[in-house]
Amino acid sequence: MNIKNRKSSFNLKTTITIVLFGIFILIMLYVFQNIYLNYYYEVYKIEQVEKIAEDISGAEDINAYFSKVSSEADICIEYMTGLGNIYYNENMKGCILNSPSTKISALMEAMYHSENEVVFYKITNPRYNTKSFLFGKKLNGNYVFINSQLESLDETNRMLRNQLVYLLIIVIVLSVIIASFVSHSITKPIFEITKKAKKMGQGDLKVTFESSKISEIDELSETLNYAMHEMIKTDDYRRDLMANVGHDLKTPLTLIKSYAEMVRDISYKDTGKRNEHLNVIINESDRLNELVNDIIDLSKLEASAEKLNIESYDLVKAIKDIISNFKILELTENYNFVYKGPEKADIFADKKKMDQVIYNLINNAVNYTGNDLTVYINVVKIKNTFKVEIIDTGKGIDKETIKHVWNRYYKTDKKHKRNKMGTGLGLSIVREILEAHKFKYGVNSKVGSGTNFYFILNNHKKNKSEKC
Numbered sequence: 001m002n003i004k005n006r007k008s009s010f011n012l013k014t015t016i017t018i019v020l021f022g023i024f025i026l027i028m029l030y031v032f033q034n035i036y037l038n039y040y041y042e043v044y045k046i047e048q049v050e051k052i053a054e055d056i057s058g059a060e061d062i063n064a065y066f067s068k069v070s071s072e073a074d075i076c077i078e079y080m081t082g083l084g085n086i087y088y089n090e091n092m093k094g095c096i097l098n099s100p101s102t103k104i105s106a107l108m109e110a111m112y113h114s115e116n117e118v119v120f121y122k123i124t125n126p127r128y129n130t131k132s133f134l135f136g137k138k139l140n141g142n143y144v145f146i147n148s149q150l151e152s153l154d155e156t157n158r159m160l161r162n163q164l165v166y167l168l169i170i171v172i173v174l175s176v177i178i179a180s181f182v183s184h185s186i187t188k189p190i191f192e193i194t195k196k197a198k199k200m201g202q203g204d205l206k207v208t209f210e211s212s213k214i215s216e217i218d219e220l221s222e223t224l225n226y227a228m229h230e231m232i233k234t235d236d237y238r239r240d241l242m243a244n245v246g247h248d249l250k251t252p253l254t255l256i257k258s259y260a261e262m263v264r265d266i267s268y269k270d271t272g273k274r275n276e277h278l279n280v281i282i283n284e285s286d287r288l289n290e291l292v293n294d295i296i297d298l299s300k301l302e303a304s305a306e307k308l309n310i311e312s313y314d315l316v317k318a319i320k321d322i323i324s325n326f327k328i329l330e331l332t333e334n335y336n337f338v339y340k341g342p343e344k345a346d347i348f349a350d351k352k353k354m355d356q357v358i359y360n361l362i363n364n365a366v367n368y369t370g371n372d373l374t375v376y377i378n379v380v381k382i383k384n385t386f387k388v389e390i391i392d393t394g395k396g397i398d399k400e401t402i403k404h405v406w407n408r409y410y411k412t413d414k415k416h417k418r419n420k421m422g423t424g425l426g427l428s429i430v431r432e433i434l435e436a437h438k439f440k441y442g443v444n445s446k447v448g449s450g451t452n453f454y455f456i457l458n459n460h461k462k463n464k465s466e467k468c
Contacts, residue, residue: 014182015175015179015180018179019179022175025171026167029164042122042150045150046120046133048148049135050135053135053144056144057139066086070088073148074089075089075092075147075148076088076090076092076095076097076146077146078097078144079145080112080142080143080144080145094132094149095149096125099127107121107123107134108145112143118137118138119137120133120135121134130149130150131150132150134146134147135148185214189212189217193209193220196208205228205231205232207228208225209224209225253288256288259281262277263278263281308349308350308437309350310348310349310350311348311349313347314345314346315354315379315386315388315457316341318351318358319358320339326366333373335369335373338375340376340378340379341378341379342381353436353437356430360430362375364390364392364426364427365390365391366392368451370392370395372393374392374393375390376390376391376392377389377390378391385456385458387454388456389452389453390453391451396446397443397445397451398447402445405443406428407428430455439456439458440455440456441454442455
């Protein structure tokens with residue numbers, strides 16, 4: 001379905017909804033006017049008469065009170081005292097208090113002699129065939145009759161029904177206008193977002209989702225802008241990753257090919273040169289194998305495809321064993337590895353994977369430490385945890401860059417330089433392993449003052465079924 005069809009559908013649905021809502025309101029009005037109007041009118045008249053009767057006892061001058069309310073409320077009153085009967089507004093059309101009907105006279109007589117203090121009837125005036133209320137109440141030996149006429153609402157109902165026809169026409173016309181306005185206001189920014197989203201899906205990452213005056217649509221625009229920003233970053237990471245992996249693959253492959261050709265054409269008769277060239281081929285093959293293994297490891301970690309093998313072991317011994325692997329750098333390039341901490345630290349973790357974490361962090365420090373070629377490894381006991389710090393003395397990392405260091409192959413200058421040791425995927429592997437263990441980790445750095453990578457190990461056993 002194209003955009004025009006969707007727009008028509010939305011307009012049609014909006015119009016139908018508003019029209020049906022308007023018709024529903026009119027139907028409710030019709031029901032209340034024709035069914036409940038008479039009822040509410042009678043309730044109102046009953047409450048009016050009862051209120052007048054209740055206020056009689058508090059009236060200072062009953063005659064003045066009766067004279068006032070009989071004209072204001074359009075009722076007629078007969079007040080019976082020992083001195084005789086007093087009438088108020090007795091000439092009101094339909095008043096039954098002075099009716100010659102023997103039935104009404106008998107009813108009033110029965111009310112007067114009733115044991116009930118208050119008596120109430122709804123009766124029909126035989127003279128005018130109209131309905132009214134007859135209310136009787138005892139007042140300290142006296143008696144009061146109040147008659148309230150019930151006006152016929154039939155004519156009023158007919159007028160209202162006629163008005164509803166015109167209202168229905170007006171509601172339909174207004175519904176079409178309002179629906180058109182509402183649908184246009186809502187659909188226009190949505191259609192713009194849809195067009196730009198399609199462009200974004202086709203690879204155009206330069207579109208901008210503009211805001212509107214509708215908060216929900218603005219929130220959608222902000223979300224899409226954020227998604228596009230993340231897609232741009234991901235695309236940049238992808239390009240960097242491809243370039244860097246390609247570089248790390250190409251370099252050893254080139255050396256392997258070059259030295260293999262040298263062995264074939266030049267040094268195959270010279271044992272010393274041949275072995276030297278073959279060692280280069282072996283070393284570069286190992287480096288290539290290390291890169292492939294790191295990529296595989298990272299993919300497994302991100303996919304949570306391996307289970308953690310939680311066990312108890314001595315963290316300090318593991319760190320010292322890893323440091324010994326870097327002895328070659330102390331002997332050949334004057335590196336210095338300084339350990340500071342306890343002589344023993346028992347923890348629960350996956351030893352193989354935590355060894356990989358420590359190795360990668362030390363290797364990262366080796367590649368970026370300062371001219372003193374020193375790497376510090378600290379273990380600090382904090383309550384029931386151990387904090388491990390690997391610190392270099394290099395140039396440090398600025399605040400904008402530090403949040404990206406855990407990304408694969410992220411480089412601050414975007415120019416990949418081949419590491420002395422490792423593949424450039426080490427910190428990403430570190431992040432995945434620590435998050436699988438649910439260990440806290442982070443990095444502190446200040447430009448010109450080196451960098452401190454740290455993680456905190458909980459000194460308690462975890463569920464062996466956890467996945468990494």
